[in-house]
Amino acid sequence: MPATAKICGLSTPETLDAAVAGGASHVGLVFFPPSPRDLSFDRAAGLAGRVPSHVARVGVFVDPDDALLDQAAAAGRLQALQLHSTSPDRVAAIRARTRLETWAAVPIRTRTDLDGARAFAGAADRLLYDAKTPPGSALPGGMGLRFDWALLDGFRHPLPWALSGGLDPANVAEAIRRTGAKLVDVSSGVETAPGIKDAWKIATFLKAVRAA
Numbered sequence: 001m002p003a004t005a006k007i008c009g010l011s012t013p014e015t016l017d018a019a020v021a022g023g024a025s026h027v028g029l030v031f032f033p034p035s036p037r038d039l040s041f042d043r044a045a046g047l048a049g050r051v052p053s054h055v056a057r058v059g060v061f062v063d064p065d066d067a068l069l070d071q072a073a074a075a076g077r078l079q080a081l082q083l084h085s086t087s088p089d090r091v092a093a094i095r096a097r098t099r100l101e102t103w104a105a106v107p108i109r110t111r112t113d114l115d116g117a118r119a120f121a122g123a124a125d126r127l128l129y130d131a132k133t134p135p136g137s138a139l140p141g142g143m144g145l146r147f148d149w150a151l152l153d154g155f156r157h158p159l160p161w162a163l164s165g166g167l168d169p170a171n172v173a174e175a176i177r178r179t180g181a182k183l184v185d186v187s188s189g190v191e192t193a194p195g196i197k198d199a200w201k202i203a204t205f206l207k208a209v210r211a212a
């Protein structure tokens with residue numbers, strides 16, 4: 001079965017429509033004020049209304065509190081929550097309280113970082129392997145950084161998983177072949193500048209995923 005793709009950090013109707021038209025399985029809406037992709041609840045609601053039922057709406061959060069989750073989930077009519085920098089216990093509590101599909105981001109730079117993935121077994125529905133951003137970075141993701149895909153070789157994944165971190169139209173086919181990812185996730189790689197998505201890059205990325 002071909003891999004599917006999530007286009008993350010969408011903020012305009014045109015680029016959201018490009019993701020849907022290109023065959024994205026998931027679209028990502030960011031709720032994190034320091035991010036150039038952060039959305040107001042009103043804007044998220046407008047975008048969510050354009051997403052057809054076969055495409056899943058994923059909210060992206062960084063260690064969110066319940067109030068933010070509830071407001072964002074309602075505005076974005078979210079079906080899944082992608083949680084960065086959130087402890088396994090907190091991920092489990094969010095999953096139990098919201099009853100939404102819950103993804104835990106696992107930041108990777110070395111093989112040892114994969115140990116962190118096991119702690120989410122039973123707490124999350126899916127792992128999202130992402131590149132670890134440098135200490136002091138404003139964002140824990142969405143910076144176009146890649147990790148060494150070879151680190152996943154032979155790893156027994158404790159949960160269904162997705163690959164992210166520095167993917168783009170030129171490298172995504174190789175990433176899928178190299179890692180066996182069934183779901184890939186991109187943000188910076190389909191932008192012309194941080195937070196500015198590009199419809200042509202989105203279409204090209206999704207074409208490359210289909211062809212992989």
Ligand SMILES: O=C(O)c1ccccc1N[C@@H]1O[C@H](COP(=O)(O)O)[C@@H](O)[C@H]1O
Nearest residue numbers: 008035141142143144164165166187188
């Ligand atoms: O995109 C953001 O601004 C963001 C903010 C906070 C946490 C995660 C964020 N993005 C996620 O990061 C990965 C990798 O992105 P990139 O393709 O390397 O730019 C992806 O899952 C985004 O959803």
